Amino acid sequence: MKTPVIAPSILSSDFARLKEEVDEVIRAGCDWIHIDVMDGHFVPNLTLGPPIVKALRRHVEATLDVHLMVECPERWIPAFVDAGADILTVHYEATPHVHRALQMIREAGLKAGLALNPGTPPDGLSYLVSDVDLVLVMTVNPGYGGQSLIPSTLAKVAEVRRMLDDAGRQDVHVEVDGGIHAGTIRRARSAGADVFVAGSAVFDELDRAKAIEALRRALDS
Numbered sequence: 001m002k003t004p005v006i007a008p009s010i011l012s013s014d015f016a017r018l019k020e021e022v023d024e025v026i027r028a029g030c031d032w033i034h035i036d037v038m039d040g041h042f043v044p045n046l047t048l049g050p051p052i053v054k055a056l057r058r059h060v061e062a063t064l065d066v067h068l069m070v071e072c073p074e075r076w077i078p079a080f081v082d083a084g085a086d087i088l089t090v091h092y093e094a095t096p097h098v099h100r101a102l103q104m105i106r107e108a109g110l111k112a113g114l115a116l117n118p119g120t121p122p123d124g125l126s127y128l129v130s131d132v133d134l135v136l137v138m139t140v141n142p143g144y145g146g147q148s149l150i151p152s153t154l155a156k157v158a159e160v161r162r163m164l165d166d167a168g169r170q171d172v173h174v175e176v177d178g179g180i181h182a183g184t185i186r187r188a189r190s191a192g193a194d195v196f197v198a199g200s201a202v203f204d205e206l207d208r209a210k211a212i213e214a215l216r217r218a219l220d221s
């Protein structure tokens, strides 16, 4: 099994103190920084764009894991590449040209991720197994932090992991996003996930080191 990756989502951070918030979770021992980009169309919320990613890139060396919840992400890929993202994840549901979007990300030298909403079956992945470096299984409906994990999504995590293993793609990350905390992370790990996005479970706690430690302890339990 791959080494677990903890990726705090800045969606739940204090945006007025973004640099300090990110510095703090890096000092607290997180692995990646998860950045939720929402366009107000694909999801009913609006967050941030390439300038914020670029500003963070200037300040931190940590892996910037950018989750694009935007319609037709292929329009935005060049701007996020230029901003300095390391991983760009696009939604299967967001474009009829998802293969092209993944291709554009890889051609730019970044890692390409494919995200699946809770209601999306994993079948389409079978045509894209050689085009992805990461599969993000949404464990809540995208748009907001602080929601509860939808239990049926964990069966999909297991199915995705099986499809990747059967295709010889043990190197591909399986990321879970939404409702991950000390009480759910172990089940997500058992289902086959290795990247754990945690927004409210980290940023709603005053002591971020303790919050990240609690996630790691729950993984080991």
Ligand SMILES: O=C(CO)[C@H](O)[C@H](O)COP(=O)(O)O
Binding pocket: 009, 011, 012, 034, 036, 067, 069, 140, 141, 142, 143, 144, 145, 146, 147, 177, 178, 179, 180, 197, 198, 199, 200, 201
């Ligand atoms: O993509 C997302 C929402 O669309 C966020 O990454 C996710 O919700 C993280 O927040 P929390 O850990 O609080 O559920």
Ligand SMILES: [Co+2]
Binding pocket: 009, 034, 035, 036, 067, 177, 197
């Ligand atoms: Co996300």
